Amino acid sequence: MFTSLTEKLQDTFKKLRGKGKLTEKDIDAAIRELRVNLLEADVNFKVVKKLMSNVKERAVGHEVMKSLTPAQQIVKILREELTAMLEQEDAGLNTSSEPPTVILLAGLQGSGKTTTAAKLANHLRSNGHRPMLIGADLTRPGAVDQLSSLASKEDISFFSEGKTPEEVAQKGLKQAKKSSNDLVIVDTSGRLHIDDELMEELSTLREKMGPSETLLVVDAMTGQDAVNIASDFNERIGISGVILTKLDGDARGGAALSVKAATGCPVKFAGVGEKIEDLEPFYPERMVKRILGMGDVLSLIEKAENTIDQEKAKEMEDKLRSQQFTLEDFKDQLHEIKKMGSIQDMLDMLPSGMGGVPSELKNLSVGDDQVVKTEAIINSMTPEERRDPSIINSSRRKRIARGSGTRVQDVNQLLKQFDMMKKMMKKMGGMDKKKAKKKGIKKLPFFQ
Amino acid sequence: MGMVDKLKERLQKSRDGFVKPIKQLFGSRTMDDEFFEELEESLILGDVGAETATRVVEDIKDQVKREKISEPQKVQEMLVDQLTWILEEGNGSCSLPQGSPSVVLIMGVNGSGKTTTAAKLAYRWKHEGSKALLVAGDTFRDAAIEQLSLWADRVGVDLIKQQQGSDPSAVFFDALNAAQSRGVDVVVGDTAGRLHTRTNLMDELQKLYRVTGKVVEGAPHQVLLVVDATTGQNGLAQAEKFHHFVPVSGLVLTKVDGTARGGIALAIKEKLNLPICYLGVGEGVEDLQPFDARSFVEALLG
Structure with a gap:
């Protein structure tokens, strides 16, 4: 999915780049690839159609046809279009001049309202607010218990008394005033946007509560x-913003574009995990890259910075640059990477354009079970072999395979991958030196 | 009301300009490129995925050319036939294998509707005369156990549960032993929602899978992956990853009562040959229906 798509995109561009002169037909071919790419990212069909016609118009005009690097140009155009769509002015939360501020959460069943309510309360509290959570989802069995349990764990005020969502919300608001909470977050039942009765109920609740934000x-x-x-919720209830949940998975999240296009409302937060602190501001540029399958390098770097031992990383970097990278280091690195979570996740965050990760290396990423295997193989080598893999002859290979419970092919593959990796590092290491800069960058198709 | 009507009725509730029922396409018109393009668009809008949609439409196009078909009506029938065929072809059985007791594992990503599905299934089997038992295997999410307890009361079946935070494998171990001594026929095990990218959680699921087999021979007899019908192309990754860790017997497609058409199930069937076993069509205990390919396709095509 993820990787194959980005590869596909690059292929088309390679094809395009190979030609001296571009025709409108060539542009159409690229547009078709982009279209499929966006569709697979779940961007709404109508939105894709409109985007493609914008891109084509600009591409056929002057920007691309005359350019020496049409592939980069066309991606640039698409990125600009996507960014323009997602860009938003300050996405902070509106608060009421007369506290308590009311924030109403709405959405389909299972979208993540209850978890988000608790995360949001936690986030706002760390910003100096005194939030109260109001559990007004009286439909789903256990929903109120869930919110109350989350609230008590985090020591956040909680309220849920009353027979109807409206009663609960209004009583909660009164209680908040009394206990000087300056902000209430109302969790509501999940509902289908086509359920007239429940949409009506929510609409009434909104009128009665006068929320500063309906998310x-x-x-x-x-x-x-x-x-x-999104458009049904917006038309019938009126929303002021969106929270996108479950972004910690590998969904490319084209829904972000669709929702934006349908409502014009900003995406205010992103849910990125199951823990209470896993709520982030929404970064449009990162989302664009993610949707395009270009990876989210910034998130990756942040993740790495949080996890990887800085000194070790520096040491590693020096080794890489000076080409003294051994299998021993490779193993250490795998270990560090493992701490960050699934390797596939991380590779997905990498833009595949980064020098075009060789396919041999990609196989390495198949699964984390592969990491275990790789570690076993390296562990079965002598320190000498780890420092200088070139001495590993066929009898040594057999021994290593036996020792690690793998096959000779696995050992061969690892050695090949390691070799590829070193070569790639060399390529990247060279980039830093000013002399090699021009040359290096030209080799990387996505670099602009 | 039959399933098709019920589905159609719900599907018809809100179809604005964004969704164009395919049927409209099959009025009297010529079958030019535009026609096929629109056909493809409609499938894509149903979340079938660009790849599958393109292939299906190309096939139809070829057949139309080869057999010199000129009536749009005929094309519609061909499309229904082909999609039905994809959904039925080589279909694994969705019937629950006999075990003592038969153990069913419910799994899926967060918010897909596992707990509700577990309750509905228990209700269904109870209604068919089996002695059913629910297992509160989601020991992670706050109040998930309470949620299933309330369902168990509503449905009128026993529930085996432990404290939140306990090891789900241990919960299952105890539950299955209890089930055997109580003479239970069917055990429906709920599990915590997990994103398929979380390797450690997938490992946990795999362990749970193994543990059930240690207590009851041949368990789990059925592993159902719950997929939300509103899911887009990521559903394929979900199915692939879950299936990689724990062999899936079939899908339960939930929230089919919304406007999403659940085309991702078609993509999953095509790619992984995992049958769709049930459809979740509402919040009541009875709102779970056995899957019927033709009706589903007809609803998918609007």
Whole structure:
């Protein structure tokens, strides 16, 4: 999915680049690839159509046809278009001049409202607010218990008394005033956007509560229907913003574009995990890259910075640059990477354009079980072999395979991968030196 | 009301300009490129995925050319036939294998509807005369156990549970032993929602899978992956990863009562040959229906 798409995109560009002169037909071919790419990212069909016509118009005009690097140009155009769509002015939360501020959460069943409510309360508290959580989801069995349990764990005020969502919310608001909470977050039942009765109920609740923010909680894995969901909620209830949840998975999140296109509302936060602190501001540039399958290098770097031992990383970098990278280091590195979570996740965050990761290396990423295997193989080598793999002859290979419970092919593959990796490092290491800069960059198709 | 009507009725509730029922396409018109393009668009809008949609439409196009078909009506029938065929072809059985007791494992990503599905299934089997038992295997999410307890009361079946935070494998171990001594026929095990990218959680699921087999011979007899019908192309990755860790017997497609058409199930069937076993069509205990390919395709095509 993820990787193959980005590869596909590059292929088309390679094809395009190979030609001296571009025709409109060539542009069409690229547009078709982009279209499929965006569709597979779950960007709504209508949105894709509009985007493609914008891109084509600009591409056929002057920008691309005359350019020496049409592939980069066309991606640049698309990125600009996507960024323009997602860009938003200050996405902070509005608060009421007369506290308590009311924030209403709405969405389909299972989109993540309850978890988000608790995360949001936690986030706002760390910003100096005194939030109260109001559990007004009286439909789903256990929903109130869930919110109350989350609230008590985090020591956040909680309220849920009353027979109807409206009663609960209004009583909660009164209670908040009394206990000087300056902000309430109302969790509501999940509902289908086509359920007249429940939409009416929510609309009434909104009128009665006069929230400063009505936030639609949308699952990042949502498909084409995101547009219908968002526009129905917006038309019938009126939303002021969106929270995109479950972005910690590998969904490319085209729904973000769809929702934006359907409502014009900003995406205010992103849910990135199951823990209470896993709520982030929404970064449009990162989302664009993610949707395009170009990877989210910034998130990766942040993740790495949080996890990897800085000194070790520096040491590693020096080794890489000076080409003294051994299998021993490779093993250490795998270990560090393992701490960061799934390797596949990380590779997905990498733009595949980074020098075009060789396919041999990609196989390495198949699964984390591969990491275990790789570690076993390296562990079965002598220190000498780890420092200088070139001495590993066939009898040594057999021994290593036996020792690690793998096959000779596995050992061969690892050695080959390691070799490829070193070569790639060399390529990247060279980039830093000013002399090699020009040359290096030209080799990397996505570099602009 | 039959399933098709019920589905159609719900699907018809809200179809604005964004979704164009395919049927409209099959009025009297010529079958030019535009026609096929629109056909493809409609499938894509149903979350079938660009790849599958393109292939299906190309096939139809070829057949139309070869057999010199000129009536749009005929093309519609061909499309229904082909999609039905994809959904039925080489279909694994969705019937629950006999075990003592038969153990069913429910799994899926967060918010897909596992707990509700577990309750509905228990209700269904109870109604068919089996002695059913629910297992609160989601020991992670706050109040997931309470949620299933409330369902168990509503459905009228026993529930085996432990404290939140306990090891789900241990919960299952105890539950299956209890089930055997109580003479239970069917055990429906709920599990915590997990994103398929979380390797450690997938490992946990795999362990749970192994543990059930240690207590009851041949368990789990059925592993159902719950997929939300609103899911887009990521559903394929979900199915692939879950299936990689724990062999899936079939899918439960939930929230089919919304406007999403659940085309991702078609893509999953095509790619992984995992049958769709049930459809979740509402919040009531009875709102779970056995899957019927033709009706589903007809609803998918609007």
